[in-house]
Amino acid sequence: MGMAAPLFVPPGVAAAGTAPRPLGRHEPLCNLRDALDLFLRSRALAPLSRQLYRRAILRFLEWFKGQNLHPAAVGVAYREHLEASYPSKNRTLATYVAPVRQFFKFLRSQGVVTIDPFEAVRVKVLSNSYERPVLSEAEAAELLASLDGDGLVLSRDRALIALLLHTGLRIAEAVSLSAEDIVKRDGVPILMVKGKGRTAKDEYVVLVPAVLDALAGYLTATGRSLETAGPLFLAHNHGEHGSRLSKIGAQKAIARRLAAVGLKRAGLAAHSLRHTAATTALRHGATPFAVSKMLRHRSLASTQVYLHDLERLTDGAEFRVTYCNLATKPPNEDKGRFSRSHP
Secondary structure: OOOOOOOEOOOOHHHHOOOOOOOOOOOOOHHHHHHHHHHHHHOOOOHHHHHHHHHHHHHHHHHHOOOOOOHHHHHHHHHHHHHHHOOOOHHHHHHHHHHHHHHHHHHHHOOOEOOOOOOOOOOOOOOOOOOOOOOOHHHHHHHHHOOOOOOHHHHHHHHHHHHHHHHOOOHHHHHOOEHHHEEEEOOEEEEEEOOOOOOOOOEEEEOOHHHHHHHHHHHHHOOOOOOOOOEOOEOOOOOOOOOEOOHHHHHHHHHHHHHHOOOOOOOOOOOHHHHHHHHHHHHOOOOHHHHHHHHOOOOHHHHHHHHHHHHHHHOOHHHHOOOHHHHOOOOOOOOOOOOOOOO
16 A cells, blocks of 8 residues: 555645645644635634634644644544543534634645545534523522622623623623613614624614613713713723623623522523523513524524423423323322422
């Protein structure tokens, strides 16, 4: 068996019919970094997505420098490397693998690679039973009630959590808000939002009185008003006071508030407030279409998952299964067999 062809081909070599020379292990990958810049420019990506793509691909290139693998084995080896680094975290694996897969499709189209080692590499898709931790209505009410009081941090956290629980905003969307994003449409207060993957604040959520009051109260506590320019949510810790609240800062603040009222279930985090808003709205009669508009989902199928979760527990097929032989049993025959309730 002859020696395997190298994975990467320097520009122009393949076209000239010369034996290709490998890149990666013995070179600084400068050509591939140039190719990465070209790849990113060729795709219509939002700024945040562009950052994620670049980070994932650079991570792969850094890993590849230390490898000496058959080209066809590179994709599987990298997936196994990620699986060892992030056991049981399929979402993280997909985040790192998907951009690299797209990058290699681009490289092959440009003649930079002789084969695509990621063509057959897949990450297991999350099962339909993926848990979306939510707060019960009583827990959400308890959380909001715990935020009564004075103080800048308490006022900010109350406004932030009320906003997330009533509108289902993502954390990244909330911390990117400015006070002037609160406007009125046909007399109804709304909040203009730059949604996921968007470059402009061209989406909105409706602000109910409780949320508007919480936001106005926070602005007043910080000496501002609804007309004040600048970030809506501020950091109030030493060294960052007055700067825009970061995504990590918001996540930590919400985690502290959840823990303070004893809400420490596995998976319960800041994003759970978005799931709670959607689930609560559906439970109280909102249509999936209306909830989809609130969450600003691109597809109604994304919203239907919440409805399916609810219906599965309250109107599952199991409740429709009946058998004549069971129906004719004496009513007291099974009495006491399953008296213990599930926690």
